[in-house]
Amino acid sequence: MVSMTLVELLYWRGCPSYPAALAELRAAMAEVGVDPGSLEQIEVHDEREAAQQRFPGSPTIRVDGRDVVDAGDAEPALNCRIYRRRDDRISPLPDPDDLRDALRRAVASRAGDRAV
Amino acid sequence: MSLGIGERAPRLELLDTSGRSHVAPSGDPATVVVFTCNHCPYALAWHGRLAAVARDYAPRGVRMLAVNSNDAERYPADSPAAMVERVAREPGSWPMPYLHDASQEVARAFGARTTPDVFVLDADGRLAYRGAPDDDFDDPARDAAWLRAALDSVLAGEPVARPRTESVGCSIKWRP
Numbered sequence: 044m045v046s047m048t049l050v051e052l053l054y055w056r057g058c059p060s061y062p063a064a065l066a067e068l069r070a071a072m073a074e075v076g077v078d079p080g081s082l083e084q085i086e087v088h089d090e091r092e093a094a095q096q097r098f099p100g101s102p103t104i105r106v107d108g109r110d111v112v113d114a115g116d117a118e119p120a121l122n123c124r125i126y127r128r129r130d131d132r133i134s135p136l137p138d139p140d141d142l143r144d145a146l147r148r149a150v151a152s153r154a155g156d157r158a159v
Numbered sequence: 160m161s162l163g164i165g166e167r168a169p170r171l172e173l174l175d176t177s178g179r180s181h182v183a184p185s186g187d188p189a190t191v192v193v194f195t196c197n198h199c200p201y202a203l204a205w206h207g208r209l210a211a212v213a214r215d216y217a218p219r220g221v222r223m224l225a226v227n228s229n230d231a232e233r234y235p236a237d238s239p240a241a242m243v244e245r246v247a248r249e250p251g252s253w254p255m256p257y258l259h260d261a262s263q264e265v266a267r268a269f270g271a272r273t274t275p276d277v278f279v280l281d282a283d284g285r286l287a288y289r290g291a292p293d294d295d296f297d298d299p300a301r302d303a304a305w306l307r308a309a310l311d312s313v314l315a316g317e318p319v320a321r322p323r324t325e326s327v328g329c330s331i332k333w334r335p
Contacts, residue, residue: 057330060200122234123329125200134297135200 048077048107048149053085055093055101058123060135064102071142075150093119100124104137104145107152111145112137161270162278162286164322168192169268173226175256176243181224184284188220189313191255191306192278194271194331196229197245198236201328202274204296206252208303209275212292213254216310223255228266229274229332237332266331273328279309279319287313290324 052068054061065084072079087098099117101124103110112126128138162168171192172182183190193209195202213223229237239259246253260266269278279288288309293301305324312319 059327059329120234122198123200125198125203132297132299133200133203135204136297 048081048146048153049105050077050082050146051085051105051108052082053087053096053098053101053103053105055087055098055121057121058101058135060102060123064104064136067136067139068104068142071139071146075143075146077146077150087121090119090121093121102136104142106145106149109145109149111141161272162268162289164286164289166286168278168280168284168286169265171224171226171260171265171268173224173258173260173265175258176239176246179256181256181258183222183224184280185222186282187222188282189216189222189287189310190280190284191221191223191310192269192280193223193225193255194228194266194269194274194276194278195225196227196234196237196274196329196332197241198229198234199274199329201296205275205292205303205328208292208299208301209277209306210252210254212303212306212310215307216314217254219310219314221310221314224258225253225255226258226260226265226271228260228263228271230263230334231261232334234332263331263334271331273326273330275328276326276331277306279306279313281313288319288322289326291327294324296327 087093098119099114100122123135126134126137128134174180227237231238242257246257281287292303292306295301309319
């Protein structure tokens with residue numbers, strides 16, 4: 044089990060995707076072997092907090108500070124975030140493979156740091 | 160307050176993206192009023208399925224109207240200009256007119272809550288179905304099955320077996 048990787052799930056209650064995002068994220072973390080205790084859930088309540096958090100929509104998932112899917116130049120907003128799955132479908136949730144890949148990159152990066 | 164099953168729908172008259180006026184109910188065998196928008200992933204995920212229903216049922220006299228009621232000031236992606244741009248950008252994806260509910264009065268009168276939120280009216284303009292197009296926004300194979308079943312019943316003059324399902328999507332963005 045790899046610890047210390049910081050996984051953040053930022054969400055806004057105005058969007059109903061949060062429970063499904065949490066479930067998918069927990070499943071991906073278990074699969075990759077990331078300590079479930081490293082998950083931090085952050086509720087974004089208003090536009091001020093959205094700006095502070097650079098929150099492009101709900102859900103936003105960051106691993107060691109990096110968004111699992113590049114949000115590009117999206118403005119902070121209290122929205123449901125639009126994701127594109129790997130098969131090109133539009134979805135309110137990131138592709139599970141994007142979650143797993145982001146987690147694996149973070150785990151590999153930490154393993155590399157320790158080896159130096 | 161939401162429109163209840165069996166209740167007569169309020170009259171709506173709205174302009175589409177080309178400035179043409181649309182009125183409902185207007186005696187069609189069935190009318191689908193779907194509240195939708197540009198910026199919501201649920202609405203976008205279901206859009207293709209709704210457009211397919213509009214195409215498939217038009218020969219049977221079904222009219223679909225897509226209505227955007229979101230506050231365009233706080234959500235510029237839902238402005239009238241953005242609606243026009245989207246329809247132009249997606250030729251073939253809009254077999255139904257895309258109407259702007261600037262005052263939000265239509266959404267309030269129907270009691271719409273989400274995008275999408277689907278209302279099926281019978282030939283008398285009474286609500287026969289309200290809810291989601293189907294049970295999974297993430298699975299195109301579901302093919303708007305709930306909506307199709309409701310339309311089949313209405314066109315056959317039969318009661319809809321499941322007239323109410325949970326509407327799933329982004330909240331309608333009300334003006335402050």
